[in-house]
Structures are given as structure tokens and as C-alpha cells.
Amino acid sequence: MNKLAAKAASALCTLGLSMALATSVYAAVDRDAIIERIKPHGNICVEGDETCGTGAPAVAASAGAAARSGEEVYNRFCTACHATGLLDSPKFGSGAMSARADEKGLDGLLASSISGINAMPPKGTCNDCSDEELEATIQYMIDND
Template sequence: MSNIAAKAISTLFAIALGFLATSTMANTDNAAIAERIKPVGSVCVEGDDCGGASAAPAAAGGARSAADLYTTKCAACHTSGVLGAPKFGTSEWTDRAAGKGLDTLVNNAINGINAMPPRGTCADCSDDEIKSLVEYMVDSAK
């Protein structure tokens, strides 16, 4: 290929690239861009006026029983005693309640202790539900 042909092809390519860039830039409208990148939703904090929307109640479906919560949230560790968890229905619970007191056991369950993370596996449990769970496990040993 001759030197003139190579220059002609390069020039045509540059012109085509220029037209493409110009037409792309001409089709960009700031309002259209803003519409494409706008947030999908927003966060409504309780107590703020969010256009009449109300947050779902924390315990939808009513109160949960300690027995149901134990079965779904606690049994995995407290049935078998994983990593030293006191086993359900054993004297370990009465010994702990007598030695530390119920308030300390509840505080440990809320804040975590040893291998147990805060709230165990019940991150959506309220403090009152955690207290009822601890009482349920202590009562299981009596």
C-alpha cells in the first residue's frame, strides 16, 4: 500500500471518529443524564415526614413466643452445646442463674459473651424478647 493511500485511510478514520464523537456529545442532554442516574428510592426515618408513608411495624404479625424464638433462633447452639453454650433443659441454666443472676444472663445475651455474638442468632429480637428467651431457657432446667 502506498504512503498516500495510508494517509488517506488515516484521515478518513479520523474524520469518521470526529463525527461519531460529535454526534454522541450532541445527544447527551443533562436532564436525560440526571434522570438516568437518579436514586431509585429514599430512606424514611421514623419521626420524619416522608410523604405519608409509614414504616412497617418492627414485629409484624404480632408477638413471638419464647418457645418459637428458641426453636428458630437458639436451638442450633443450645441443644448441642456448641462452643460451650449452656444446653437447654440442663442444670447449667439454674447454676448460671443462681451464680450470676437473671439480669446478668440477659445482659450477656444482649451484648454477647465468649463465643456467643450479641443477640446470638436473633438480630431482630427486642430486648424484651431476649429476656423472655433467657427466662424460658432458665425455666427449662427447673
């Protein structure tokens, strides 16, 4: 090997080594940066949610937001099942909800809507609905039954 070739080989070696080092340093920095970027910005705990960790401030459901009408909530959340009677839900406009209201009363229907009943998920999937909004929604369903 002549002198020039030896020099070139050693330069290449140094370059390779420093690139390997630099890559691993960057990889570590990237990972931390990513973890920092994707971590939640805070913990919001909705009042009544018992799965929340301790220490997170409780925020009243729908605090600050104007209550939605029964019609709005129905069209956004409940229609998915109740419009067609999916999963044997009381079908909108069929008289089935009124029949249940006669049997259980509005309070009874509200209670089962909040907790969920059989195939119906808690709050009918409107997780940020207040009790008042749910009640207005059930009333809307009864009024249009």
C-alpha cells in the same frame, strides 16, 4: 485514492468518532444511574444503636411487630449454638442454663445476653429482639432445661 474511497473513509472516521463520544456519554450516565439505583433508600436507626449517624430518626426495636415467643426466637436464633452446646454455650436441656440462672438470676442472664458474653454475640444474633423477647427466650431455655 479515488473520490468515493475518500468519502467512505471520512464517513467511517466520523462514525467512529461519534460512537466513541456516545459510548463515553453513556458510560457516565450508566454510572450515575447505577449509583442512584444502589444507594440506600433511607437510614433506619434502631434505638440503642450508637453506630447510627445523627439525623436519622430512631425507630424503636420491633416497633409495630407483635412480640415473638421465647420458643420462636430460640428456634430461629439461639438453637444454632445452644442446641449442641457449641463454643461451650450452656447446652439446651442439659441443666446448664438453669445452673447459671441460679447463680446469676434472670436479670444477670438477660444483661449478659444483651451485651454478649465471651463467644456469645450480643443478643445472641437476634439484633431486632426487644429485651422482653430475649427475656422470654431465656425463660423458655430455663423452663426446658
